[in-house]
Amino acid sequence: xxxxxxxxxxxxxxxxxxxxxxxxxxxxxxxxxxxxxxxxxxxxxxxxxxxxxxxxxxxxxxxxxxxxxxxxxxxxxxxxxxxxxxxxxxxxxxxxxxxxxxxxxxxxxxxxxxxxxxxxxxxxxxxxxxxxxxxxxxxxxxxxxxxxxxxxxxxxxxxxxxxxxxxxxxxxxxxxxxxxxxxxxxxxxxxxxxxxxxxxxxxxxxxxxxxxxxxxxxxxxxxxxxxxxxxxxxxxxxxxxxxxxxxxxxxxxxxxxxxxxxxxxxxxxxxxxxxxxxxxxxxxxxxxxxxxxxxxxxxxxxxxxxxxxxxxxxxxxxxxxxxxxxxxxxxxxxxxxxxxxxxxxxxxxxxxxxxxxxxxxxxxxxxxxxxxxxxxxxxxxxxxxxxxxxxxxxxxxxxxxxxxxxxxxxxxxxxxxxxxxxxxxxxxxxxxxxxxxxxxxxxxxxxxxxxxxxxxxxxxxxxxxxxxxxxxxxxxxxxxxxxxxxxxxxxxxxxxxxxxxxxxxxxxxxxxxxxxxxxxxxxxxxxxxxxxxxxxxxxxxxxxxxxxxxxxxxxxxxx
Amino acid sequence: xxxxxxxxxxxxxxxxxxxxxxxxxxxxxxxxxxxxxxxxxxxxxxxxxxxxxxxxxxxxxxxxxxxxxxxxxxxxxxxxxxxxxxxxxxxxxxxxxxxxxxxxxxxxxxxxxxxxxxxxxxxxxxxxxxxxxxxxxxxxxxxxxxxxxxxxxxxxxxxxxxxxxxxxxxxxxxxxxxxxxxxxxxxxxxxxxxxxxxxxxxxxxxxxxxxxxxxxxxxxxxxxxxxxxxxxxxxxxxxxxxxxxxxxxxxxxxxxxxxxxxxxxxxxx
Numbered sequence: 001x002x003x004x005x006x007x008x009x010x011x012x013x014x015x016x017x018x019x020x021x022x023x024x025x026x027x028x029x030x031x032x033x034x035x036x037x038x039x040x041x042x043x044x045x046x047x048x049x050x051x052x053x054x055x056x057x058x059x060x061x062x063x064x065x066x067x068x069x070x071x072x073x074x075x076x077x078x079x080x081x082x083x084x085x086x087x088x089x090x091x092x093x094x095x096x097x098x099x100x101x102x103x104x105x106x107x108x109x110x111x112x113x114x115x116x117x118x119x120x121x122x123x124x125x126x127x128x129x130x131x132x133x134x135x136x137x138x139x140x141x142x143x144x145x146x147x148x149x150x151x152x153x154x155x156x157x158x159x160x161x162x163x164x165x166x167x168x169x170x171x172x173x174x175x176x177x178x179x180x181x182x183x184x185x186x187x188x189x190x191x192x193x194x195x196x197x198x199x200x201x202x203x204x205x206x207x208x209x210x211x212x213x214x215x216x217x218x219x220x221x222x223x224x225x226x227x228x229x230x231x232x233x234x235x236x237x238x239x240x241x242x243x244x245x246x247x248x249x250x251x252x253x254x255x256x257x258x259x260x261x262x263x264x265x266x267x268x269x270x271x272x273x274x275x276x277x278x279x280x281x282x283x284x285x286x287x288x289x290x291x292x293x294x295x296x297x298x299x300x301x302x303x304x305x306x307x308x309x310x311x312x313x314x315x316x317x318x319x320x321x322x323x324x325x326x327x328x329x330x331x332x333x334x335x336x337x338x339x340x341x342x343x344x345x346x347x348x349x350x351x352x353x354x355x356x357x358x359x360x361x362x363x364x365x366x367x368x369x370x371x372x373x374x375x376x377x378x379x380x381x382x383x384x385x386x387x388x389x390x391x392x393x394x395x396x397x398x399x400x401x402x403x404x405x406x407x408x409x410x411x412x413x414x415x416x417x418x419x420x421x422x423x424x425x426x427x428x429x430x431x432x433x434x435x436x437x438x439x440x441x442x443x444x445x446x447x448x449x450x451x452x453x454x455x456x457x458x459x460x461x462x463x464x465x466x467x468x469x470x471x472x473x474x475x476x477x478x479x480x481x482x483x484x485x486x487x488x489x490x491x492x493x494x495x496x497x498x499x500x501x502x503x504x505x506x507x508x509x510x511x512x513x514x515x516x517x518x519x520x521x522x523x524x525x526x527x528x529x530x531x532x533x534x535x536x537x538x539x540x541x542x543x544x545x546x547x548x549x550x551x552x553x554x555x556x557x558x559x
Numbered sequence: 560x561x562x563x564x565x566x567x568x569x570x571x572x573x574x575x576x577x578x579x580x581x582x583x584x585x586x587x588x589x590x591x592x593x594x595x596x597x598x599x600x601x602x603x604x605x606x607x608x609x610x611x612x613x614x615x616x617x618x619x620x621x622x623x624x625x626x627x628x629x630x631x632x633x634x635x636x637x638x639x640x641x642x643x644x645x646x647x648x649x650x651x652x653x654x655x656x657x658x659x660x661x662x663x664x665x666x667x668x669x670x671x672x673x674x675x676x677x678x679x680x681x682x683x684x685x686x687x688x689x690x691x692x693x694x695x696x697x698x699x700x701x702x703x704x705x706x707x708x709x710x711x712x713x714x715x716x717x718x719x720x721x722x723x724x725x726x727x728x729x730x731x732x733x734x735x736x737x738x739x740x741x742x743x744x745x746x747x748x749x750x751x752x753x754x755x756x757x758x759x760x761x762x763x764x765x766x767x768x769x770x771x772x773x774x775x776x777x778x779x780x781x782x783x784x785x786x787x788x789x790x791x792x793x794x795x796x797x798x799x800x801x802x803x804x805x806x807x808x809x810x811x812x813x814x815x816x817x818x819x820x821x822x823x824x825x826x827x828x
Binding site for chain 1: 572635772
């Protein structure tokens with residue numbers, strides 16, 4: 001039962017004439033999933049620039065041996081804030097933002113299941129992030145005021161104990177992430193409910209776009225993994241402020257317990273960050289290969305399998321702790337096993353491209369780059385699953401190179417692909433193709449220049465999280481190459497941002513279906529109206545727009 | 560694209576509200592007070608209560624919604640009626656025929672035996688022990704073998720034999736299955752694929768990671784013998800696999816038929 005009032009639709013031109021304050025107010029009070037999605041993505045991109053600048057500062061410091069551009073204390077803050085920002089304030093919000101924007105459109109729904117909870121989740125994320133960054137102004141630390149957290153993004157105990165982490169900068173880390181995490185939990189619940197309960201007529205689970213499957217599993221993982229992290233953070237607050245000793249080994253607590261709590265969140269988190277990227281690739285690659293996604297049912301099974309198995313691999317981050325052969329062997333085996341469904345996806349994307357009429361538009365370039373870079377990151381991940389090898393390179397730059405291939409080469413490339421793909425839908429205008437191609441290649445070169453040498457410096461013995469190194473360790477060349485890649489990446493990212501801003505005003509009109517795609521979001525106007533669809537859609541296959549365009553050969557006959 | 564009648568329709572959307580924003584800001588302030596000032600927590604609590612109450616009033620007893628009229632410019636989506644079923648089209652029969660999986664298992668075992676013979680020959684001729692190659696294989700899971708002496712590695716060790724046998728068996732079976740699914744991709748050059756391409760690929764991978772995965776083996780290994788053992792595996796496995804008749808993947812049949820629950824019209828289940 002609802003109460004109804006009739007509101008005239010605000011035309012875009014009419015909206016543009018509104019005073020800025022009015023427009024900002026409309027955005028601030030919105031509960032529309034599309035606006036919230038855009039706000040998630042825009043906020044995430046702002047944090048991405050901030051986190052990127054922090055990384056650039058670190059690479060400038062490491063460009064040559066014995067450098068003193070940045071003090072050890074500031075370096076500790078930089079890698080802590082960089083990691084925390086990229087994981088909690090960039091990866092999650094941008095990906096959840098895409099989920100927010102796309103899922104109702106893809107499944108033919110009016111909005112998310114809980115629109116106001118959706119807004120609540122976004123604002124919690126934003127205020128959590130601002131609280132974390134307020135530490136630069138308000139926190140007190142061992143070295144005085146204005147101190148950001150410096151305990152690393154996984155904040156290992158007992159470093160977080162008050163004995164070793166004086167002042168309250170660590171508390172800012174705990175509270176900022178916790179508040180932001182509440183927002184993620186709200187969004188996770190919203191995604192799961194929306195996907196399970198609000199699909200349009202005819203859209204069975206096995207007719208959902210692959211992206212919807214990915215976000216369903218992501219929602220479940222968010223609900224499963226973030227709770228233990230929040231609980232551990234509350235326990236850590238108790239340790240720091242109320243005299244508890246959960247993670248204090250000298251008082252009977254266990255520092256390893258924190259690691260278990262953290263990585264029980266932390267490894268599913270990797271899949272929370274990569275599964276939506278899989279979803280992007282699974283939408284983009286078929287469209288630009290002009291072929292149906294190869295092995296859709298197997299992709300679904302692999303996605304669900306990844307969701308389950310990802311909950312039992314967390315301790316592969318802890319091989320060097322000394323858990324014993326039995327646990328090491330178990331988590332090593334599970335890590336090998338999770339490579340199987342992940343590998344299935346790779347083969348399926350290649351199978352989709354195989355024999356297709358591939359169009360290398362910017363979204364496809366980024367998606368292809370994602371597959372290639374993710375394969376490298378995945379293979380080094382399999383190498384790290386071998387306990388003897390992990391012991392050799394644990395906490396070295398090899399690990400840094402590995403996870404940047406997964407999270408930057410994987411997630412960020414896929415995000416840029418998704419931005420190029422769905423920007424015309426969200427804004428109603430096309431991005432500049434030439435700038436998109438240039439930004440891809442520049443970013444691709446800069447990325448590989450930065451992160452591939454890290455594998456070599458790591459194998460040569462360079463530990464992660466050191467602010468400098470000695471000149472006689474054969475590390476200078478590799479670090480210099482890594483640092484030289486950074487300005488190239490910055491140029492690539494700047495081009496993407498410039499393209500986004502410029503095309504919003506000067507881009508060619510997109511129309512509802514600029515890529516000749518097949519999923520429901522391309523049936524509505526660009527940008528979609530507040531209510532998404534004038535008429536409630538009903539589908540007869542996984543590619544309803546294909547069916548409309550090819551009524552002589554609809555997909556439904558093959559299901 | 561088929562013409563469809565425009566459906567009269569209007570949509571209801573939730574009324575915009577600031578209460579979630581207020582509640583979220585209150586929550587953030589509530590926690591921020593822990594690290595700033597207690598008064599921040601008090602203000603945060605007040606805002607959280609206010610925001611929650613306002614939010615509650617928006618949805619209770621009836622959810623506030625706005626009705627928005629259709630905007631047009633969309634492609635109405637309804638299911639397309641399915642044409643009568645006809646003979647499978649090209650995109651239905653894309654998956655090719657493959658050798659049965661058991662061919663891969665037999666091929667893997669046969670290839671593994673051939674590889675073992677070559678490896679044992681290398682052990683006897685260069686190190687006077689057929690056990691050395693097997694013991695070296697254990698180094699992949701037991702890093703302590705990197706410091707073992709040659710005499711220890713050349714000696715018979717039943718535990719190591721069991722581990723090495725297990726590793727060799729699993730790898731042989733998996734590689735056999737790889738042959739099963741990949742040989743049909745090169746139907747014109749099966750010998751080239753089995754005897755040259757796969758051994759070259761596997762040797763290249765092994766060469767690049769051997770020092771990391773198994774330092775003990777890298778120290779003793781003769782790469783020419785290693786390539787020889789790979790070729791022996793590829794030749795024997797390839798021949799065994801290719802002697803099995805190919806079977807259809809039955810991709811055009813439904814799941815129940817493929818699982819053997821129902822019999823297909825063609826009687827293939």
